[in-house]
Amino acid sequence: MKTTDLSKFNNDWYQPGSKVKKLLWYFVNVLVLKNHFWPHSASKVAILRAFGAKIGKGVVLKPGVSIKYPWLLSIGNHSWIGENVWIDNLGFVSIGDHVCISQGALLLCGNHNYASSSFDLMIGEIHLEEGVWIGAKCTVSGGVRAKSHAVLSIQSVASKDLDAYSIYRGNPATKIKERTIKA
Amino acid sequence: MKTTDLSKFNNDWYQPGSKVKKLLWYFVNVLVLKNHFWPHSASKVAILRAFGAKIGKGVVLKPGVSIKYPWLLSIGNHSWIGENVWIDNLGFVSIGDHVCISQGALLLCGNHNYASSSFDLMIGEIHLEEGVWIGAKCTVSGGVRAKSHAVLSIQSVASKDLDAYSIYRGNPATKIKERTIKA
Amino acid sequence: MKTTDLSKFNNDWYQPGSKVKKLLWYFVNVLVLKNHFWPHSASKVAILRAFGAKIGKGVVLKPGVSIKYPWLLSIGNHSWIGENVWIDNLGFVSIGDHVCISQGALLLCGNHNYASSSFDLMIGEIHLEEGVWIGAKCTVSGGVRAKSHAVLSIQSVASKDLDAYSIYRGNPATKIKERTIKA
Numbered sequence: 048m049k050t051t052d053l054s055k056f057n058n059d060w061y062q063p064g065s066k067v068k069k070l071l072w073y074f075v076n077v078l079v080l081k082n083h084f085w086p087h088s089a090s091k092v093a094i095l096r097a098f099g100a101k102i103g104k105g106v107v108l109k110p111g112v113s114i115k116y117p118w119l120l121s122i123g124n125h126s127w128i129g130e131n132v133w134i135d136n137l138g139f140v141s142i143g144d145h146v147c148i149s150q151g152a153l154l155l156c157g158n159h160n161y162a163s164s165s166f167d168l169m170i171g172e173i174h175l176e177e178g179v180w181i182g183a184k185c186t187v188s189g190g191v192r193a194k195s196h197a198v199l200s201i202q203s204v205a206s207k208d209l210d211a212y213s214i215y216r217g218n219p220a221t222k223i224k225e226r227t228i229k230a
Numbered sequence: 231m232k233t234t235d236l237s238k239f240n241n242d243w244y245q246p247g248s249k250v251k252k253l254l255w256y257f258v259n260v261l262v263l264k265n266h267f268w269p270h271s272a273s274k275v276a277i278l279r280a281f282g283a284k285i286g287k288g289v290v291l292k293p294g295v296s297i298k299y300p301w302l303l304s305i306g307n308h309s310w311i312g313e314n315v316w317i318d319n320l321g322f323v324s325i326g327d328h329v330c331i332s333q334g335a336l337l338l339c340g341n342h343n344y345a346s347s348s349f350d351l352m353i354g355e356i357h358l359e360e361g362v363w364i365g366a367k368c369t370v371s372g373g374v375r376a377k378s379h380a381v382l383s384i385q386s387v388a389s390k391d392l393d394a395y396s397i398y399r400g401n402p403a404t405k406i407k408e409r410t411i412k413a
Numbered sequence: 414m415k416t417t418d419l420s421k422f423n424n425d426w427y428q429p430g431s432k433v434k435k436l437l438w439y440f441v442n443v444l445v446l447k448n449h450f451w452p453h454s455a456s457k458v459a460i461l462r463a464f465g466a467k468i469g470k471g472v473v474l475k476p477g478v479s480i481k482y483p484w485l486l487s488i489g490n491h492s493w494i495g496e497n498v499w500i501d502n503l504g505f506v507s508i509g510d511h512v513c514i515s516q517g518a519l520l521l522c523g524n525h526n527y528a529s530s531s532f533d534l535m536i537g538e539i540h541l542e543e544g545v546w547i548g549a550k551c552t553v554s555g556g557v558r559a560k561s562h563a564v565l566s567i568q569s570v571a572s573k574d575l576d577a578y579s580i581y582r583g584n585p586a587t588k589i590k591e592r593t594i595k596a
Contacts, residue, residue: 308420
């Protein structure tokens with residue numbers, strides 16, 4: 048049988064930004080976003096914009112958030128990023144308007160090709176459309192699009208697209224019912 | 231189809247305590263309870279009591295615990311709160327005698343009405359009765375009562391009541407067997 | 414019915430190291446390994462070795478890792494320990510060559526006998542053989558051996574051994590397919 052050889056891993060092709068920018072952001076992320084002593088949201092939004100994130104109005108970031116690369120992030124209007132949410136955006140992540148990402152959720156763009164001996168890095172974008180709700184401690188994998196107003200229930204794992212106005216649960220998440228919004 | 235409008239979200243009706251008390255506790259929680267450099271349990275119990283928590287004797291808090299509002303918390307005698315446990319008690323949480331909450335578990339009282347356009351906040355109490363064990367990285371939702379000596383297995387999600395002397399697993403957790411305690 | 418009595422809990426038999434060594438390591442772990450301001454991997458490997466861990470060459474530790482007792486840890490060559498991985502090794506943990514443990518995973522050696530009134534501590538070793546991949550936010554229980562090149566998918570829970578070259582998912586994890594590695 049073939050074996051994995053992590054010494055052969057090579058992600059030189061992956062260049063998400065200059066070394067200086069990445070290093071600087073690494074420490075700003077730890078010092079400001081992840082820091083529970085810094086609960087003030089608007090200043091964090093301003094810092095993210097300064098590093099290239101596109102962020103609309105009325106966006107709230109709770110404490111303990113971690114974002115890999117702001118310049119690969121777009122957030123619409125009136126969306127909420129909950130406490131300890133981890134946006135591990137090796138790839139581009141778009142978050143639409145009126146999206147709620149609850150506490151402890153993980154958006155995970157990176158993956159590995161377990162069928163290759165060199166365990167190649169694979170990156171997928173994540174798109175959360177308008178009105179989506181990602182529940183507490185959920186994980187969304189790279190390549191997933193959660194369509195308009197989809198809901199992922201607590202601690203579930205989305206590895207495929209989520210249909211609009213649909214509620215999902217489990218690992219892997221399966222559709223359990225429709226979402227109907229009343230007045 | 232109706233859409234979510236988070237700019238209409240309004241939780242003014244929710245008044246869990248004075249602003250000063252909430253702000254002060256916020257920083258004490260980060261500085262003391264969540265702080266891994268502060269492993270000493272008895273001092274944390276004393277601080278929680280000073281902020282209104284009812285806590286019995288022989289209670290142990292491991293490092294990294296986070297508690298939203300101590301004045302909405304009651305813990306009996308000889309119960310253990312594990313490392314990095316997150317008691318997000320927007321509503322009242324009662325923890326009985328001889329309860330073990332293992333590392334990384336989440337008690338999540340807050341929820342949202344995903345059927346309302348304004349995504350209204352919904353809060354449920356959580357009650358863990360005598361002898362209950364909540365396993366590592368589990369989540370217990372608001373409104374749940376874990377009855378006497380119920381067990382929730384590792385990384386499971388309880389969104390309904392757990393029967394006494396019963397063992398649950400999965401997301402959502404289902405009963406897998408009885409719990410029998412020998413001498 | 415018999416009840417749990419945590420005041421009778423007694424783990425005096427469990428002596429994983431001298432008090433001084435345990436206390437010193439506790440603070441080094443918090444100050445260095447768990448500290449996101451300390452991303453430099455090689456220095457962490459050196460410190461772990463100084464505390465008795467056996468670690469091969471080419472091993473990478475990401476920030477935020479937590480290890481209970483380095484002297485109960487062995488890591489082979491070219492293995493990766495991801496961000497916020499928690500090795501709660503009350504028992505011995507061996508990690509082979511070319512193993513990847515992804516972000517937020519938990520290796521959990523400790524357990525309790527829920528059938529005993531005194532909730533006795535139970536400890537199991539964990540062995541991850543060559544080429545194993547433990548996915549993000551997974552939990553591996555004590556007593557588990559993940560055999561050569563097994564894969565545990567995102568946020569899954571392994572409470573039994575994992576077969577070689579097999580892919581597992583869910584809670585509890587079940588085998589979903591074979592892993593075939595191409596050139």
